[in-house]
Amino acid sequence: MSDKMNRRSFIKTTAAMGAASFMGKDIMASYLKKESTAESKRDLGISVVTGEDYFKNALKAVEQLGGIEQFVPRGSRVAILANPQRNNPGAFTKPEIVRAAVQMCKKAGAKEIACISQLPDQNWEATGLKKILTEEGANLVIVDRKDESQFKTVPIPKGIALKEAAIMNEFYKNDVFIDMPITKDHAGNKFTGTMKNLMGLSSSKTNVSFHMQNWTTNANAIAHLEQCIADLNTIVTPTLCIVDATEFITTNGPFGPGEIIKPQKVIAGVDRVAVDAYCCTLWGLQAKDILQINKAYDHNLGEMDLTKVKVKESTA
């Protein structure tokens, strides 16, 4: 391991300890374990599988990284953060991809698997996600976003714009966290992927603070939003990201309806900066033009230059 990695790991670990110390000893131990596991697996690169069968794409994408057992220890509790924002086509994580993730976790011997969310039950029903969770025996845990007691305020030592965030308590009850966004357009900043999806863990009050007062929409507002997203990502580290890049909107995001493209890809990886850098290219964007990717890179959260990333591509 290089000096830079050692230093980076030390800073991250120290920051994590600072943050986690507010949460109690058990949570701290679990958080640190998740951090170090994820850190060591960044070098696996990213895995991209293309094909018409999105369920198979998801299975193979993880298989190419060495299999789910790399990420889900036997007996672990798994939390999945999918996106059921709205059931408009191309705006939500597809059920068959979430089904694949749940089945993989079961195969690895996970004790409990749950989708955690703040969005109402009807969103999960309307998108078909609730049905597959029921069929697969996974739980759906919906946190009341208006109930502040369901969230714990955590300091963000490395935060530049965001100094603290209220994260749902439910997040800390799990050993493994799988981030499962759909990548798509976003009218506020042109792109959303793994890192923006983590706003699904923070409270409404925290998320509103990512936007400027009176919903100002100038360059400072965009920069502020992007910095807050990057800052949030310094205290939450997914064990694994599985991204729906199969069919998604490239206009009028994140809610839609909009124009839909169909790259038919599922992308898996630990390095969320690299995953997002790859995803944005699918509709002609470049990572260097997406502020949140740059700011996350500045936070040493991953690699944004895809020429330096192992990208394994195949078809299902």
Next chain:
Amino acid sequence: MITFKGFFVLLLAAMLTQSVGQPEKQSSISRLLPSEKELSEWKPLFEPQTAEGEDLYLLINGGAEIYHEYGFKRAVLQSYENPNGRSINLEIFEMESPESAYGIYTFKTGKKGSHVAVGNDALREDYFLNFWKGSYVVTLIGFGSDGETSQGLLDLAKAIDSKLPGNGTRPALAACLIEEDHEPAKITYMRGNLALFNRYEFNKENIFGLREGVMGEYDGHKIFVFRYSDERESLRWYIHAADTLQSNPKLKSKKKEKNVFSATDNKGLHIRIEPHRNDIIGVLAADPVDAAAILEKQKARIDQLSKKAL
């Protein structure tokens, strides 16, 4: 005794328990939803979700900003299903004015699609339909291209159209892009930099001080017109924009003159920007000679409209 901190916590809790994105009792915008008779075979799937003002964020997250830029008041979302399992999503947005509604309508609609006779204007694209009328924008999303869903979209659109108050007219500025036999394939009416940023990124900063503008997309070129309160203001913002663009490393062949700025962007398109009367006019075209000619023609169009207005 309640302390100041305690009072603040109670106040915040009260604000956050307002009904947002949750099933709600009859609100002023929900009365615009189709009645049972109007729905015919379509039945509501869930309770409607509503949001007002700043609470739009809780309904559509980051998608709220552009609505606020245009001027948003309230919204209602509902889903419907028919006996054959077809489903349709309905979204009604009440904006601050007809100009705001027209603006967000032009932002949400694309270049392809067919116009239908609903509201002030309606566009049917692929799997969805948007229309605007008065201060309202309505979006209907169908989950299929079958005849039942297509007819359902149109029937629901007409039912809501009949309930919407007011007519409203397209902002006068939009007319400056149109002349006989030469209508743009697409017009976007803008009320701020976020709309412009999504259409063409001159700069992340609001270098034009944009408050009102239009963009027309034609075959092979684009025209921008940004309007100000007077000639002094348009000139002042032109100078600021030209100075900023002059130092933009992404642009090539930059040339800044007193009343003309020109450059080539990273896709090889020629940019030409000039102040004219109360406006700044910008053209994007493949050829610099074309860009100059198009800009002159746009100036003439604006002069003609000004004469008519007098």
